Amino acid sequence: MKSSRLFSTRNGQALLCVFRNFSISTSRHREKHYKLVVVGGGAGGCGVAAKFTGKLGTGNVAIIEPSLYHYYQPLWTLVGGGIYGMNKSMRPMDSVIPKDVDWIRARATAFDPDDSTVMCSNGELIKYDYMVVAMGIQVDLHKIKGLLEALETDPAVTTNYASAYVAKSFPAIKDIRGGNVLFTYPTTPVKCPGAAQKIMYLTEDYLRKSHRRNGVNVQYNTALGVIFGVPRYAESLLKIVEKRNIDVDYKMNLEEIHSDRKEAVFRKLDSDTGETKTVKYSFLHVTPPMSAPDVIKQSPLSDKSGFLDVDKYTLQHSRYQNIFGIGDCTNLPTSKTAAGVASQSGVLRRNMTAVMEGNHVAQKEYTGYTSCPLVTGYGKCIMAEFGYDGIPMETFPLDQSKERLSMYHMKKDVLPEIYWKFLVKGYWEGPGTYRKFMRLGMGHVTKPSEARV
Ligand SMILES: Cc1cc2nc3c(=O)[nH]c(=O)nc-3n(C[C@H](O)[C@H](O)[C@H](O)COP(=O)(O)OP(=O)(O)OC[C@H]3O[C@@H](n4cnc5c(N)ncnc54)[C@H](O)[C@@H]3O)c2cc1C
Known part of the structure; x- marks a missing residue:
């Protein structure tokens, strides 16, 4: 019997929470236990880990992430266009992962959601009470x-x-x-x-x-x-x-x-x-061409398309209640963007907290909000913002389907600051509040209940 199974009861889980960063060596692999494991330290993973480490405390949250660098990928369009150098889009991973979070520098290689464990490429078997999958797209x-x-x-x-x-x-x-x-x-x-x-x-x-x-x-x-x-x-x-x-x-x-x-x-x-x-x-x-990460495709976590199977409103896994998903690796039927990740992170925070506290999951519903700053030249950008079924959800009180210099500066100068200073630190959950304020409740906005049709 695996040593982790000895503690697989409800009481055992509570006991494990007392032993933060619980670690056992066996002949086959080392085992650790965390209250929350986040798989992937990209746009979604870092922000979520930052939000929950404050609630759960030092050593109770881990990120499994193999890359030494974190990339702000939306800048790659501007790097490709000669506006910025590649260095501007990257930071060392250890400067982005929250300091109270354990960084497991390895790839997740297999999921066993029935046992609440993830196997890692460094030989560690990580057991979790809750898991957020944020592995991006392959x-x-x-x-x-x-x-x-x-x-x-x-x-x-x-x-x-x-x-x-x-x-x-x-x-x-x-x-x-x-x-x-x-x-x-x-x-x-x-x-x-x-x-x-x-x-x-x-x-x-x-x-x-x-x-x-x-x-x-x-x-x-x-x-x-x-x-x-x-x-x-x-x-x-x-x-x-x-x-x-x-x-x-x-x-x-x-x-x-x-x-x-x-x-x-x-x-x-x-x-x-x-x-x-x-x-x-x-x-x-x-x-x-892109697809779900192979490790998700090959696990019980995927749907037929291979992507992580989550509820499109709550972000909770469709079959495993202690698992949530965020970002590009999910089967959410909306455009895969960092802007979408920001909006999802607020929904995930509310809903996973509710589940951890033993409440009903649907505290907040994701509208499918996503945004694509369509740069159409040096100094021109159409700021597309929309939700499920392509319903526009524009933030600013102007016609965002037109090319604008102001939106180019938003993409080039403002959004990178929001990303590094707020999103990866767990503070930015999308422009929903600002949208309501700027449009005074008017304009192209959809409600979750309307998006269900
Ligand atoms: C050219 C380009 C332009 C873009 N422009 C925009 C834009 O203008 N606006 C916008 O909002 N979005 C844009 N995006 C999209 C945006 O970057 C992504 O949607 C966003 O990064 C998704 O976040 P994520 O956390 O899901 O995935 P990522 O940020 O990709 O992070 C996934 C993380 O998982 C890690 N990982 C992978 N496999 C494993 C494994 N086996 N085990 C553990 N960890 C693993 C990876 O190393 C990575 O760190 C653009 C992307 C590109 C490439």
Whole structure:
């Protein structure tokens, strides 16, 4: 019998809470016990750990996180566009993880929710009373043939979606001298879907400003049938691509890259015969396919899609009441963004506290709020904000579907400050309160009960 099972009763759990950071060595692995374990120390994980360490006390909360650096990924669009250096988007992980939280520097390798344990790559078995899964989304670079090789060897192929390659983007943009400049969007869910085209608008603007736009064919190849999922913002984007002579090709899925010949091969998704189209490129920005982290897919925690199966309003796991989820690794039917994470963190705080105190979970309902600052050039941004079913939830008392300099500064200067100073420290739970105040209760706002339809 495993030593942790000796304490698996309700009383035993209470006893374990007395022994903070309980640790036993066995012949197979070391075991530890925490009141709360957070898996993933990204945007969602750090904020949640910070909120709960105050309530639960030093040593009762642990974060399992393998990376030495924490990244503010929304800045990668601006790094790719040459506005900031990569360093500005990253901080050492130990400077971001709250000081009273134990950092387990390892990957979670297996979940056993029936035993309330997580196995880690360093050989430790972590037992928990409550767990928050915040592992982000997996970027599947290997699923496009030739992409990894092209990213490593071809200076003209890049992606803002992986930390190792973001810094390649701006030098590649500066090298464009003509030809087909391609941007792609895959068939899978991705984080910040808008980022696939934000870098395109920056590139096009850069070419225009440096008098090199003539002779360049800028093309957006998307596997979707629309330019953006929310009609209010799609309408604005369609006007922009038309005005700026950007080609949009729908239902085109990038399948293969031949970097030796500078060719990209797309599958035409609306062709009955499985037709492909090969396009020569002089520059290629890839938005790779993404999926749930393998360790979630392979566990009882996932739904059919592989993502963490949570209730879309309460964020509690659909089958395990002591597990909650936040952010990109969940099956929440809304766009995966840090803005969404902020809003979810307030819901999770209220609902998990209620469960810990033995109350009903639905103290607060998530509206699906998410936001995508659609940078459309140097000094221009459409601030898309919406909830479930694409219902706009705009914060400011102005038409946010229009390009604005003020929203560009919000994205470039204000949101990074909010992220580092408030979100990862557990203080920022989204703009809900400000929205009510600024719009005086009017405007494009949906209530959870309306979103249920
Ligand atoms: C190019 C780009 C532009 C973006 N632009 C915006 C934007 O403008 N606005 C916006 O709001 N959002 C934007 N985002 C999206 C935003 O960054 C993510 O939605 C947000 O970071 C999600 O937070 P998370 O905590 O779910 O995941 P992450 O922040 O990705 O954190 C996940 C953490 O889990 C860790 N992890 C992974 N596997 C394991 C494991 N096995 N065990 C333990 N830990 C593990 C990872 O190391 C990581 O630290 C953008 C993202 C990209 C890539």
